[in-house]
Amino acid sequence: MMKLLLLPGDGIGPEVLAEVRRVIDTLNAHHGLGLNVENGDIGGASLDRHGTPLAPHVLEMAKASDAVLMGAVGGPKWQSVSYELRPEQGLLNLRKGLGLYANLRPAFCFPALADASTLKRDVIDGLDILFVRELIGGVYFGEPRGIETLPDGTKRGFNTQSYTTPEIERVARTAFDLARQREGRVCSVEKANVMESGLLWRETVAALHAREYDDVALSHMYADNCAMQLVRDPRQFDVILTDNLFGDILSDAAAMLTGSLGMLPSAALGEPGMPGLYEPIHGSAPDIAGKGIANPCAAILSLAMALRYQLRRPDLADLTEKAVSDVLDAGYRTGDLLGGEDTRLVGTEGMGRAITERL
């Protein structure tokens, strides 16, 4: 029996995962999914209960699962806890602990929602970008790091951006492999013009491409230009390969372009055999937490990614994705999605039920 670990976390996390649970129950009952679900704590919720944002036993549970699905972490409540205890640290430790080096973040546009975007429809219609973001290296994890007091009493905060050839190669492989299943184009993004780590990134990706992937079209772009091109003409991209920090920023911008932020799932993958971590792209949204109005679609679509990539039920992934898009076509909208004619405002549970009914 396959095992899925649910980590609701903070803010709207528990609310949206309740709807994931509803979907799993239906798939278990009617489609023979046979998925065994466990629950664990992460982030601020874990800090409050266990005094740490990721308890060792939860990491062990994650390792013993086939996949992990997280809600969200963070919130103003934990703004002033010390650095190592921050909710975000729980997520970072989980990524690192499972060796999840490749973060897949699709940015696509649901036709029913194209008008919810702040961009003109003709710029984003049919948009379908896949970000492959390096997830356990770079400035997020580089040493040395810290805040030190200088002899004159002022302080200095520092972090290290660092990438080795093998770290770059393994995530580049993921990007090239996925591009082969798509349009066959990879755009690799860094600041090689001002950072040596970016220069090594560019050279390593180019060399790997020449050695093993010359059937894929490779281009290179500086991160600032990429930010501009995403706004100017996002459909020029197929797969965007980039580092941890640039990937964080650029994939969020791209997600917002689609007008479908509350709709977008993500997957973090490591070596074959390790469980992946699936999570919605949106954050914990403390401002709307507890109100029952959060959009559960991104979390439900994250489950679909898990069904496809790791739980060996691509058929149920398709089914779930179709249920979500049918519900949108039928006019169901949570508050984050711009309404329009013939749409119907529902809450978190209303959206979850509407999706489940179609399974």
Add this chain to the structure above:
Amino acid sequence: MMKLLLLPGDGIGPEVLAEVRRVIDTLNAHHGLGLNVENGDIGGASLDRHGTPLAPHVLEMAKASDAVLMGAVGGPKWQSVSYELRPEQGLLNLRKGLGLYANLRPAFCFPALADASTLKRDVIDGLDILFVRELIGGVYFGEPRGIETLPDGTKRGFNTQSYTTPEIERVARTAFDLARQREGRVCSVEKANVMESGLLWRETVAALHAREYDDVALSHMYADNCAMQLVRDPRQFDVILTDNLFGDILSDAAAMLTGSLGMLPSAALGEPGMPGLYEPIHGSAPDIAGKGIANPCAAILSLAMALRYQLRRPDLADLTEKAVSDVLDAGYRTGDLLGGEDTRLVGTEGMGRAITERL
């Protein structure tokens, strides 16, 4: 007599600075500007001529000027020169050499061009953001940095993100001071949730605010969220204060939002008494260089910023800005600006002449 150093640089740089020259000649002849203009090399052009992207005598000329106006640097021709010799290095050395710690990058929307944006008109109409980007610290200049070979033969590329309290305070002051002349709101952007340097940034800005600027409204935002908010609702921002790397990426995204990229100037300022460096936000655009079709407006508006901030002729800054906007209203468009009804396509020189005629 005031002295302005022109550094045309690479790509379209020389073409757009030729039109700046035309504007200066007119202001000298008809408005008593009395500006003395010198020329110098920078970037790839300097590398080709002097074997270095910024020759010491050019830095000396810059120091002896009242202001410096640059075109652009970089291009595929110098892609494979060694790191210290890259065209971009000339620009970085100039910024550092003049101590230009505060980079002012306005992102505003010319009413005549609102339809050229990929964003819906109602999202960007009246958009007016001022980025204050730290320019001589952070990962651009932090040590140690480099590419090393590890014992196992693989390589490691590394850079250091580093900020001290005084570095943060001086640029934050610029942001707060400028906010007082605008809507009085500063949003400070970092990744304090994953980087200690960002945490020190946040704490230092907050402390300075509490001590000296509590009449200004201060908010804090993570860089990934800022990228999203710029797409979702850019008009929520007044002044955005951020570091060198985030500022590079986010201000470029914001510039593209306006649909007026070829229109946007910037200023880099240091201590009082030091010359500032003024430059268009756009790059060297090697793909259109030499064709006489580049938009000279951003360069001409950079001159206007210099007239206002450093050359003590705010009246002529106003005049020049009005000439540019009149020309747009009259329908003149370079190829980068989406046409529309009643517009007239002109080249670099055509645009420059149209502006000069109105001075």
